[in-house]
Amino acid sequence: MTRYVMTIDLRRCVGCQTCTAACKGANATPPGIQWRRVLDIESGEFPDVKRSFLPVACMHCANPPCEEVCPTQATTRRADGLVAIDYDLCIGCANCVMACPYDARSIVHEPRYAYNDTAMASEAKRFDPDRIGVSMKCTFCKDRIDHAAVSGQIPGVDHEVTPACVNSCISGAMGFGDIEDPESGVSRLLAETQHFRMHEELGTEPGVYYIWDKS
Amino acid sequence: MKISALRAAELAAPKQQRNWDWRAAANFICGGAGGGLLFWAAFAGLDPVALRVAVLLGLALIAGGLTCVWFEIGRPWRALNVYRHIATSWMTREAVVALLVFAAGGLALLTANALPALFAGVLGLGFLYSQARILAANKGIPAWRNRRSIPLMVATGLAEGAGFLACVLSLTSAGAGLPMLVGLIVLIGARALFWHRYLGALVADGAPDATLKVLGGIAARLAVFGHILPALFVMAAVAGMPGRGGLVFVAGIMAVAGGWFLKFTLVRRAAYTQGLALQHMPMRGQGAAGAAAKPGWKAMPGAKAG
Amino acid sequence: MEAQAKSVKRVPTYCYNCVSGPDLMNIKVVDGIATEVEPNFAAADVHPAKGRVCVKAYGLVQKTYNPNRIQTPMKRTNPKKGRNEDPGFVPISWDEALDIVAGKLKAVRAKGLLDEAGLPRVAVSLGHGGTPSNYMGTFPAFLAAWGEVDFSFGSGQGVKCVHSEHLYGEFWHRGFTVAADTPNCRYNIAVGANVDVTGGPCAVIRHADARVRGYKRVQVEPHLTATGACSAEWVPIRPKTDPAFLFALIHVLVRENGLEKLDIPFLRDRTASPYLVAPDGLYLRDPQNGKPLVWDETTASAVPHDTPGARPAVAGAYRVAHAVVVDADKERREYADVEGKTAYEMLARHIDKYTPEWAESICDVKAETIRRIANEYLAAAGIGETIEIDGKTLPLRPVAVTLGKSVNNGWGAYECCWARTVLAALVGALENPGGLVGTTVRLNKSRDNRHLSVKPGDDGFMVQYFNPTTKEEWQAAPSTRNLHQTLVPIVGHNGAWSQALGPTQLAWMFQGERPDDWTMPMPTLPEVWLVYRSNPSISFWDTRHLAEIAAKFPFMACVAYTVDETNYMADVLLPEATDLESTQMIRMGGTKYMEQFWDHRGVVLRQKAVEPQGEARDFTWITTELAKRTGLLEPYVNAINKGVSGVSPLKGEGYDFSLDTAVEPAPEKIWDAVCRAATVTLSEGREEHDLEWFREHGFYTVPMSRLDWYLTPTMEKHGLRYELPYQERLLLAGRELGRRLHESKMNWWDEQLSEYTALPEWHDVPGRWIRNLEKSGARAEDFPFWLLTTKSMQYHAGGNAAIEVMHEVAQNLRGHAGVIINAKTAASLGIAEGDRVEVRSHIGATYGKAALAQGVRPDTLVIIGQFDHWATPFAKTMEAPSLNSIAPMSLDLTDATGSGADIVRVSVRRMEASA
Ligand SMILES: Nc1nc2c(c(=O)[nH]1)N[C@H]1C(S)=C(S)[C@@H](COP(=O)(O)OP(=O)(O)OC[C@H]3O[C@@H](n4cnc5c(=O)[nH]c(N)nc54)[C@H](O)[C@@H]3O)O[C@H]1N2
Ligand SMILES: Nc1nc2c(c(=O)[nH]1)N[C@H]1C(S)=C(S)[C@@H](COP(=O)(O)OP(=O)(O)OC[C@H]3O[C@@H](n4cnc5c(=O)[nH]c(N)nc54)[C@H](O)[C@@H]3O)O[C@H]1N2
Numbered sequence A: 001m002t003r004y005v006m007t008i009d010l011r012r013c014v015g016c017q018t019c020t021a022a023c024k025g026a027n028a029t030p031p032g033i034q035w036r037r038v039l040d041i042e043s044g045e046f047p048d049v050k051r052s053f054l055p056v057a058c059m060h061c062a063n064p065p066c067e068e069v070c071p072t073q074a075t076t077r078r079a080d081g082l083v084a085i086d087y088d089l090c091i092g093c094a095n096c097v098m099a100c101p102y103d104a105r106s107i108v109h110e111p112r113y114a115y116n117d118t119a120m121a122s123e124a125k126r127f128d129p130d131r132i133g134v135s136m137k138c139t140f141c142k143d144r145i146d147h148a149a150v151s152g153q154i155p156g157v158d159h160e161v162t163p164a165c166v167n168s169c170i171s172g173a174m175g176f177g178d179i180e181d182p183e184s185g186v187s188r189l190l191a192e193t194q195h196f197r198m199h200e201e202l203g204t205e206p207g208v209y210y211i212w213d214k215s
Numbered sequence B: 001m002k003i004s005a006l007r008a009a010e011l012a013a014p015k016q017q018r019n020w021d022w023r024a025a026a027n028f029i030c031g032g033a034g035g036g037l038l039f040w041a042a043f044a045g046l047d048p049v050a051l052r053v054a055v056l057l058g059l060a061l062i063a064g065g066l067t068c069v070w071f072e073i074g075r076p077w078r079a080l081n082v083y084r085h086i087a088t089s090w091m092t093r094e095a096v097v098a099l100l101v102f103a104a105g106g107l108a109l110l111t112a113n114a115l116p117a118l119f120a121g122v123l124g125l126g127f128l129y130s131q132a133r134i135l136a137a138n139k140g141i142p143a144w145r146n147r148r149s150i151p152l153m154v155a156t157g158l159a160e161g162a163g164f165l166a167c168v169l170s171l172t173s174a175g176a177g178l179p180m181l182v183g184l185i186v187l188i189g190a191r192a193l194f195w196h197r198y199l200g201a202l203v204a205d206g207a208p209d210a211t212l213k214v215l216g217g218i219a220a221r222l223a224v225f226g227h228i229l230p231a232l233f234v235m236a237a238v239a240g241m242p243g244r245g246g247l248v249f250v251a252g253i254m255a256v257a258g259g260w261f262l263k264f265t266l267v268r269r270a271a272y273t274q275g276l277a278l279q280h281m282p283m284r285g286q287g288a289a290g291a292a293a294k295p296g297w298k299a300m301p302g303a304k305a306g
Numbered sequence C: 001m002e003a004q005a006k007s008v009k010r011v012p013t014y015c016y017n018c019v020s021g022p023d024l025m026n027i028k029v030v031d032g033i034a035t036e037v038e039p040n041f042a043a044a045d046v047h048p049a050k051g052r053v054c055v056k057a058y059g060l061v062q063k064t065y066n067p068n069r070i071q072t073p074m075k076r077t078n079p080k081k082g083r084n085e086d087p088g089f090v091p092i093s094w095d096e097a098l099d100i101v102a103g104k105l106k107a108v109r110a111k112g113l114l115d116e117a118g119l120p121r122v123a124v125s126l127g128h129g130g131t132p133s134n135y136m137g138t139f140p141a142f143l144a145a146w147g148e149v150d151f152s153f154g155s156g157q158g159v160k161c162v163h164s165e166h167l168y169g170e171f172w173h174r175g176f177t178v179a180a181d182t183p184n185c186r187y188n189i190a191v192g193a194n195v196d197v198t199g200g201p202c203a204v205i206r207h208a209d210a211r212v213r214g215y216k217r218v219q220v221e222p223h224l225t226a227t228g229a230c231s232a233e234w235v236p237i238r239p240k241t242d243p244a245f246l247f248a249l250i251h252v253l254v255r256e257n258g259l260e261k262l263d264i265p266f267l268r269d270r271t272a273s274p275y276l277v278a279p280d281g282l283y284l285r286d287p288q289n290g291k292p293l294v295w296d297e298t299t300a301s302a303v304p305h306d307t308p309g310a311r312p313a314v315a316g317a318y319r320v321a322h323a324v325v326v327d328a329d330k331e332r333r334e335y336a337d338v339e340g341k342t343a344y345e346m347l348a349r350h351i352d353k354y355t356p357e358w359a360e361s362i363c364d365v366k367a368e369t370i371r372r373i374a375n376e377y378l379a380a381a382g383i384g385e386t387i388e389i390d391g392k393t394l395p396l397r398p399v400a401v402t403l404g405k406s407v408n409n410g411w412g413a414y415e416c417c418w419a420r421t422v423l424a425a426l427v428g429a430l431e432n433p434g435g436l437v438g439t440t441v442r443l444n445k446s447r448d449n450r451h452l453s454v455k456p457g458d459d460g461f462m463v464q465y466f467n468p469t470t471k472e473e474w475q476a477a478p479s480t481r482n483l484h485q486t487l488v489p490i491v492g493h494n495g496a497w498s499q500a501l502g503p504t505q506l507a508w509m510f511q512g513e514r515p516d517d518w519t520m521p522m523p524t525l526p527e528v529w530l531v532y533r534s535n536p537s538i539s540f541w542d543t544r545h546l547a548e549i550a551a552k553f554p555f556m557a558c559v560a561y562t563v564d565e566t567n568y569m570a571d572v573l574l575p576e577a578t579d580l581e582s583t584q585m586i587r588m589g590g591t592k593y594m595e596q597f598w599d600h601r602g603v604v605l606r607q608k609a610v611e612p613q614g615e616a617r618d619f620t621w622i623t624t625e626l627a628k629r630t631g632l633l634e635p636y637v638n639a640i641n642k643g644v645s646g647v648s649p650l651k652g653e654g655y656d657f658s659l660d661t662a663v664e665p666a667p668e669k670i671w672d673a674v675c676r677a678a679t680v681t682l683s684e685g686r687e688e689h690d691l692e693w694f695r696e697h698g699f700y701t702v703p704m705s706r707l708d709w710y711l712t713p714t715m716e717k718h719g720l721r722y723e724l725p726y727q728e729r730l731l732l733a734g735r736e737l738g739r740r741l742h743e744s745k746m747n748w749w750d751e752q753l754s755e756y757t758a759l760p761e762w763h764d765v766p767g768r769w770i771r772n773l774e775k776s777g778a779r780a781e782d783f784p785f786w787l788l789t790t791k792s793m794q795y796h797a798g799g800n801a802a803i804e805v806m807h808e809v810a811q812n813l814r815g816h817a818g819v820i821i822n823a824k825t826a827a828s829l830g831i832a833e834g835d836r837v838e839v840r841s842h843i844g845a846t847y848g849k850a851a852l853a854q855g856v857r858p859d860t861l862v863i864i865g866q867f868d869h870w871a872t873p874f875a876k877t878m879e880a881p882s883l884n885s886i887a888p889m890s891l892d893l894t895d896a897t898g899s900g901a902d903i904v905r906v907s908v909r910r911m912e913a914s915a
């Protein structure tokens, strides 16, 4: 069995949003839509203040409430752990948007462009009408993962089949790989660190692990 | 062109959901009432005219709600895909039940026969229940996912249905009988009870501050106009106050309006998302890791609301 | 979609949009259209950031296709210039545009390069910390062919940049920019150094590695930046009091721990600590050879500092039988039986009064905190430890104090630079593994190799090329409008870099008013002003006023991307092929800014990944056309042959790729020759690669020893000492400069002369800003807050403010396009999150939305970056506030190096109608 997961080392992240922008580029998301973004969180009171950066996206839950509620089976959990959306099935009912406890999904009803109403060449080239009016979210860069099956490369090791955000991260905060494989990079990293998954109490079994200290 | 500036400080905090607007809310508002109405219509032993009116109104309410939703979804021409996930999706189930409701309801309309009306009534309840489960399945909205939202939604749907029925009866025939009126009082009382328990559970289980604020903010109005006044009016009618038909009608309207107000609030205004949280501030080389942060929530132990 | 794409290719290239580059990337091109920016993992083994670029580079696709670009040459039709005058730009042909510019230039040549005031008639402004040179192709060769040019009109770069570090850093240890040796560092006191935001991917990953490894960074800064957030400790110091904090650290080391705990061999052998100082504050020198004396402990006598076998005493006071001192203007005085204190002893006595308790009241930082930090620093220095690098054993001193730009310019910056360099020297961490390293040189040659710039000079120190202050040689009539040779000895005269690092605000200020006792020729307007990739009307101080001055310039041509606040006053706009559309080869690795010290050095090609939009042309093409049309083709090609624009001369030992000076060279031809020359020289003749090869491979490197990161071994090799801790040469330069100015009956620079001290004293640095506003008639109590600025990871200055996606992603972080304010302070003023607020100084107001935070001092407001655009498309719709609109440009706030700081006293209030 394979379950692809992501590790995010909060000790490393500087909140630069390189991953945010890389995901936008790799997936041609319209202005205002960020499948991934990095939050800026503060706690405490002056002068005892802590500030941290929290990258968030779809958690590719093992028990995804978005899938459960989806009336069309457009949202499915794949055998390798990816939670995917079939744009051809989705009716854009937004039930999954409400079901997701991680603000991971969005629906865009009209084409949107960076500068007013006309698409730049780069936007026109990549505009996908199938994504209008349907639910969208981080795919774990599904096409790359699928390519791995064809090319024999290993996601998280070979860059060509690793998510764009992971590749882009300038602090090396992000890892990707198969958590079922004890030898994978993510498994080894998780073994030697303390980490948590967000909102685990909701029973979603998210596939993103946040590292916060050595063990 | 003016470009927007977000407030970064609020990005992690629960946000009011924006995907289900008044159209989706209308489905819960009308559809729930319609389901409740069908249910009571089936059991109230109505005369054919009243039955037809009640069933027609019930179906219209459900159809109206569904039409609103149809206008809301992103890909309306693919709406039939909604039937693809009966295994777990309450939205699929709602859609299936809706079909059956219309079949049974349509038959009841044609025949004014008690049996199809009974089917329509049971299915109406099923529709109402499905809607309650749709909301509750949405883990992303703490106000909905609380298990106590299910009895609340069912109770208000039934109260609204009874309210509608009371109105229909006060207009169409000899008026509502005593059992009907007592039933209405009981339903209003039940809704008040479930509302109270729901709020209590939300506070106990934790919910976004904004959700609690919105819900807390309607409690008094809901109690007065949705529960106390209609109950008093019905009691007055029972006690034989003059203008009984009017009293019952107004009480029925209030019972409906109170429920709709409650549901609109729940589906739109109080529907804040879970938001995002940091269980541990990370270590930065040396020093202390720092407390957790769950912006927009008070409940998390050790956390400071951001 | 992509599946149906006819062609998909990945084009290797570089990003050098901010000074923290170059960083390597690929551009994904689908059917001839650039669609994505990706890391270039082929460079993962040579590039410290593993072939990754930062967020800013991900805006380059939008930058290319931005519909607001200038896509044809334009000329102005409205002869009136000003912020309220629509320039009426109309499209013209390249021929017409080039002829207009060349015509103006030829007219200048006909009259002479210098005008009646002796100032160059042509002025050029290049912005953002010198990064334009990585995009302007062969333009430097054109400038070289041209002759005298005035680089006086500063943008924010230079005097608002890490200015004092540029000057003093390079003076002390060839550190034009200075960084911690992060890969080896254990303890970093970062005083306003916002490195996780500004250091680029190389710094970010190094510091992330260090954090995971368990190093400690203490961020000393008035507000909690992303860098502060990622630090182990945040010390919210009161603005502009950093010298006091740093002095107190020295106090703890020197007075509370004492010499025995410091790095005695380093102080003795590599610094001037043992030099004996006379009671008059000058070095005691050998009467015969003039060399500074030290006290030799083995013979118990004063001997010249370089006496073989001597063991100089680091501390103490000693009686010297006979010695001389050499004062300003070579005035010699003889001493007999005089007491000489070692320079270290002078420091120890000087620093005695600067206790942590003293600093506490100034800095608002607890004495115990200061003391603890100093002691942690000392402990972490691990004096005595060694490390082996490439077979050589070196000291390991893994501690560094780093300074950010806002403590590195203006008053107090000299003190900060001095203190942090002394802190490094005291523990032997200066230019040693783990410690404080310079990462590039600009004011000294060779520009690509710090080590080659280390040559023996006077008194056992490295050679320095000061602007002369002697009676004979002092430049009494300035040769540039910013008076850099006249006023700033330490900035030198080494070409454009020295010029551009002069007091560039004086060039702007003196176009308007001059001091009453000004006795030099009146500064003139430049007849032709060329501007490239710089926006002083946004990035400088008092920007509204600055734009008015620029509007008076008679002729201005800009190589432009969009209309912006500076080129709004231009007569001609020349559209340039931008980052993804043009070709150039630059150096990488080796010595570069910030934390770009690599294990490799080499070259990287920026190449045309896609065809230029509209009529935009490669800068090299534009330059060649200008050279041709001004009759400068031959000297221009000669300059290219000499390597002025490329990375190395086109002709050298065993190779000759030089271009025919009689023929107009096509850009491809130039870069092909540069590619070949670069690879031949880098590989020492083993390999030669042409442009085609680079188009495919992108870059070429050869390994570089880490030993090259550290200057100390080279100093040791030459037997040289760092000129620390005592600053006799600066003292003398100041004295001489003072005499010259006073001889010319000018006293307006007197305040600045006070900075020339041998051992800096604390003075009321913050008070200068308060006095400045009071002088202009305002009341101090009306402006109770400090307003600061801080950089944004998503923006390179204002350079990419026109890019939509940068705005979008930047909004995820607090404070962008807003005013960061302490939450409690805000509450007391009735200001809520998102309220529109007015921030007012004594010269004006700026407006933005309040962003409430706990991580900022209650007495401090912060505005990110430099915005407040009013002409740049898209950016002007951001409605972002800017410090620069309301911070004055003032002689009072200019320090002796000629720089000023980005800080101003302000009030804040909620606007009535909140948006
Ligand atoms: N408030 C505040 N002010 C500051 C600073 C701060 O932190 N805060 N920092 C200061 C520092 S350290 C510096 S170095 C300076 C930098 O300030 P400047 O040297 O003035 O540089 P930028 O603001 O980056 O200006 C870049 C200009 O180049 C244009 N441009 C961008 N890309 C291209 C291109 O491809 N081709 C052409 N032809 N033009 C292009 C942009 O439109 C923009 O107008 O600012 C200083 N000013
Ligand atoms: N992303 C990005 N990176 C860049 C640039 C860019 O524009 N964008 N520009 C490049 C350039 S040209 C430069 S010069 C460098 C500059 O790099 P840095 O010096 O690291 O840049 P700043 O963010 O301006 O950092 C200055 C910090 O000083 C703090 N500060 C202000 N006043 C005081 C004070 O009185 N005391 C103390 N202790 N701190 C104070 C401010 O809070 C601010 O965070 O960055 C380079 N890198």
Ligand code: SF4
Pocket (backbone or CB within 6 Å): A057, A058, A059, A060, A061, A064, A065, A066, A067, A083, A099, A100, A101, A102, A103, A104, A105, A137, A204
């Ligand atoms: S994060 Fe949200 S969208 Fe993603 S799998 Fe989990 S529930 Fe579904």
Ligand code: SF4
Pocket (backbone or CB within 6 Å): A069, A070, A071, A072, A073, A074, A075, A085, A089, A090, A091, A092, A093, A094, A095, A096, A097, A134, A135
């Ligand atoms: S929006 Fe699409 S994916 Fe989401 S629940 Fe509805 S049909 Fe499923």
Ligand code: SF4
Pocket (backbone or CB within 6 Å): A022, A023, A024, A026, A027, A035, A036, A057, A137, A138, A139, A140, A141, A142, A163, A164, A165, A166
């Ligand atoms: S995995 Fe791919 S889709 Fe998901 S956030 Fe990263 S880049 Fe975006």
Ligand code: SF4
Pocket (backbone or CB within 6 Å): A012, A013, A014, A015, A016, A017, A018, A019, A020, A038, A053, A055, A168, A169, A170, A171, A172, A173, A174
């Ligand atoms: S790219 Fe890496 S360091 Fe930057 S915000 Fe994303 S996760 Fe954090």
Ligand code: SF4
Pocket (backbone or CB within 6 Å): C015, C016, C017, C018, C019, C020, C021, C022, C023, C052, C053, C054, C055, C056, C057, C199, C200, C201, C796
């Ligand atoms: S740090 Fe500067 S040079 Fe490097 S990728 Fe970012 S913008 Fe480009």
Ligand SMILES: [Mo]
Pocket (backbone or CB within 6 Å): C128, C129, C156, C157, C158, C160, C161, C162, C405
């Ligand atoms: Mo700078």
